[in-house]
Amino acid sequence: MLAGQDYLASRQLATAVFLALELGRPLLLEGEAGVGKTELAKVLARALATPLIRLQCYEGLDVASAAYEWNVARQMLEIRIAEAAHQAGPEGQKGRERLLAGLYSREMLLERPLLQALTQPKSPVLLIDELDRADEPFEAFLLEVLAESQLTVPEIGTIRATHPPIVILTSNRTREIHDALKRRCLYAWVDYPDAARELEIIRRKAAGAGERLGTQVVAFVQRARRLDLFKAPGVAETIDWANALVALDRMSLDPQSVSDTLGVLLKYQEDVARLEGGASAAILDELRAEGILDRLAS
Structure with missing residues (x-):
């Protein structure tokens, strides 16, 4: 199902998604930024x-x-309408109580994402994205939604979902998520893809790159991730880089093309400086020594 939407999941991740759907459990996805956690929720909504x-x-x-x-x-x-009609005045206490009840009725609620997800006519995909960015106390508020598919509003009571949402939570692990929340979820770690799967992603998402440039791009990125970078390039950056090179009419990697486009692949100046300082040349030399550049260019 995911592959039909051009999302190439590992067997472990696909199994986690299947079990989340079958068991009706939230799925917590952790991993580095740019590995496809948010995209999975989008793809799942489209597929369903x-x-x-x-x-x-x-x-x-x-x-x-x-x-x-x-x-x-x-x-x-x-309140102004009631005052104009003197509803509260002549009826005394009963009028005031009726007015107060009307002010805190269901119709007075403005729905935000969590409540919207509980009131849909069909089970939606609820994406709670980058949970690690929220304050820790917010996690406690989520427990009722995750465990019971319901939300308690003190003034009117509990609102339960007729069609429980399919919940996907993501975290870049900038801080640890509390155990109480993790216990209510299935869990999957989303890692960088291996070279074969990343190349297949490029074939689908950057088809204009062709086999030669696509293979070189993936080989370069795979090696760049082994460096001690401040932020290693994610899959999204690999796709963007391949498309950028195509836009520049590049058919093969070369030192000048790499230098010109490092800002597409890397997002921190320290990382760009490191590759320009010799790391990118070393990677290109490795690829050439292994025959990836020369063999494919011939």
Whole structure:
């Protein structure tokens, strides 16, 4: 199913996705940035023809942004209408209680991603992206959603999903996720692909590169990841680099082309400087010694 959407998963990852669907459990994906964790959720939604609801995590994320908030503007309007009609005055306490109940009714809730995911007519894919960027206390709020597919709003009670969402959580592991949350999820580590699988990805995502340039790009990137870089290039960068070289009408790697396009592959100046300082030339020499450049160029 994933391959049909041009997502080439390892057997272990595909098995984890299958079990998450079969068992109705959230799936926590950890791994380096750029290895395809977020893309997996997008592909899964397309393959299942179901909506994708995304909650992008960040420091300071709160319930109002993640789950729900009250429609304050509408509440104020209701109060003014009630005052104009003197509803609260003549009826005394009962009128005030009825007005208060109306102000905190289901219709007054503004749905944010978590609540939206629980109220869809069809099970959506709920992507909770980069959870490690959120504050640790936010994880505790997620436990009810992950374990029970429900959300408790103190003023009106518990809202349960008729069609529970398919939950994918991702983490770049900038901090550890709490055990209480991990216990409620299936887990998979998403690693960089091996050379054969990365080449097949290039064939699908950067078909214009052709076999020769695609093979050279993958071989170069695989070796670059072995260096002690601040941020090793992910699969997304490999695809971008191959497409960039095609846009420059390059048919084969050469020192000048590599130097001109390192900013596509690497995102930190320290890493760019290291490759320009001799590392890229050493990699090209290795590929040439192994016959990858010369043999394919001939």
